[in-house]
Amino acid sequence: MEKKIKVGIIFGGRSAEHEVSLRSAKNIIEAIDKDAYDPVLIGIDKTGVWFLHDRAEFLFNTADRRIALIPQSEGKIAPDISIDVAFPILHGTFGEDGTIQGLLKLADIPYVGAGVLGSAVGMDKDVMKRLLRDAGIPIAKFMAVKEDDAPQYEEVAEKLSTPFFVKPANLGSSVGVHKVTNKEEFIKATQDAWRYDRKIIIEEYIKGREIECAVLGNDEPRVSVPGEIVPHHDFYSYEAKYTDAHGATCAIPAKLSDELVKKVQALAVETFKVLLCEGLGRVDFFLKENGDVLVNEINTMPGFTSVSMYPKLWEASGISYTELIDRLIRLAFERFEKEKKLKTSYVAE
Numbered sequence: 001m002e003k004k005i006k007v008g009i010i011f012g013g014r015s016a017e018h019e020v021s022l023r024s025a026k027n028i029i030e031a032i033d034k035d036a037y038d039p040v041l042i043g044i045d046k047t048g049v050w051f052l053h054d055r056a057e058f059l060f061n062t063a064d065r066r067i068a069l070i071p072q073s074e075g076k077i078a079p080d081i082s083i084d085v086a087f088p089i090l091h092g093t094f095g096e097d098g099t100i101q102g103l104l105k106l107a108d109i110p111y112v113g114a115g116v117l118g119s120a121v122g123m124d125k126d127v128m129k130r131l132l133r134d135a136g137i138p139i140a141k142f143m144a145v146k147e148d149d150a151p152q153y154e155e156v157a158e159k160l161s162t163p164f165f166v167k168p169a170n171l172g173s174s175v176g177v178h179k180v181t182n183k184e185e186f187i188k189a190t191q192d193a194w195r196y197d198r199k200i201i202i203e204e205y206i207k208g209r210e211i212e213c214a215v216l217g218n219d220e221p222r223v224s225v226p227g228e229i230v231p232h233h234d235f236y237s238y239e240a241k242y243t244d245a246h247g248a249t250c251a252i253p254a255k256l257s258d259e260l261v262k263k264v265q266a267l268a269v270e271t272f273k274v275l276l277c278e279g280l281g282r283v284d285f286f287l288k289e290n291g292d293v294l295v296n297e298i299n300t301m302p303g304f305t306s307v308s309m310y311p312k313l314w315e316a317s318g319i320s321y322t323e324l325i326d327r328l329i330r331l332a333f334e335r336f337e338k339e340k341k342l343k344t345s346y347v348a349e
């Protein structure tokens with residue numbers, strides 16, 4: 001029998017999306033093909049400490065052994081344990097933002113998902129939107145502000161009209177995201193957003209349907225059928241996403257004309273490439289009544305919970321959850337092999 005590939009499933013982390021990550025990891029651990037892969041459970045607590053988890057005890061908080069990646073040691077996370085590839089199913093800060101990707105790269109371990117730059121770019125809504133705008137991809141009008149030069153409500157309302165959205169630049173899962181219609185709400189919204197980030201995004205309100213597409217691949221990515229999220233709250237808030245079981249419904253595939261499906265899919269792939277993504281990404285759109293499609297954002301490590309769109313979109317496009325994990329791991333190895341061929345010192349031609 002061929003030796004099983006040891007996959008380090010890294011979850012939790014120092015992020016406001018810690019709990020979401022735990023749920024994503026649980027699904028991946030359940031669905032991963034156990035004949036081909038041997039999952040090694042690596043949990044990061046909210047203070048950033050790494051622990052080795054027992055599969056049976058996962059989520060019961062009985063992690064016993066502290067571990068760490070040991071540089072230059074062929075994937076060792078403890079003197080007697082090593083991994084062949086990592087699946088950092090971490091959302092938000094220290095997980096989706098290039099930091100753990102950098103650590104894994106230094107440790108010479110193949111890993112699932114975008115590299116350092118793609119992750120960092122995808123995490124920062126300001127930088128992401130500037131790159132999209134530069135590539136001519138349609139996005140909403142926005143401004144990025146730092147705390148020391150934060151604008152007054154009147155100035156924003158004049159520039160973007162009301163309502164508008166306020167969000168931390170580097171977060172996800174709608175944490176700290178607010179819809180603002182007046183000055184009082186503006187003050188509250190910005191105060192909350194500043195709790196999470198030193199830079200915030202203020203963006204014009206787009207009235208439209210929320211469409212999402214899943215992308216999978218490295219240099220020649222594939223795109224799924226589009227899906228639609230219908231929030232039952234004022235917008236797709238944290239509550240609508242995770243805490244209210246009836247907070248949102250999704251339609252897969254989204255009810256769209258063939259022409260719109262093609263348009264959304266082409267934009268999804270273009271966005272994935274412009275934003276230097278690898279492995280996987282979920283591209284989220286607003287579809288206006290007049291048929292205009294705007295890109296809202298990319299998620300370089302989208303949720304894998306039981307209600308998450310990314311795996312569901314692939315399921316509807318003919319790739320099962322188990323197969324999806326398999327492909328993602330293969331893509332991680334493919335990228336790793338290509339990068340390994342690059343020289344790291346000067347060679348005369």
Ligand SMILES: Nc1ncnc2c1ncn2[C@@H]1O[C@H](COP(=O)(O)OP(=O)(O)O)[C@@H](O)[C@H]1O
Pocket residue numbers: 140165167171172173174175177203204205206207210231235236237284296297
């Ligand atoms: N400019 C906007 N116009 C209308 N709704 C918005 C806008 N920006 C965000 N939203 C709503 O807030 C949700 C979360 O915002 P988003 O930018 O996707 O941040 P996150 O990374 O937290 O998911 C969106 O799914 C949407 O429902």
Ligand SMILES: [Mg+2]
Pocket residue numbers: 173174284297
């Ligand atoms: Mg979003």
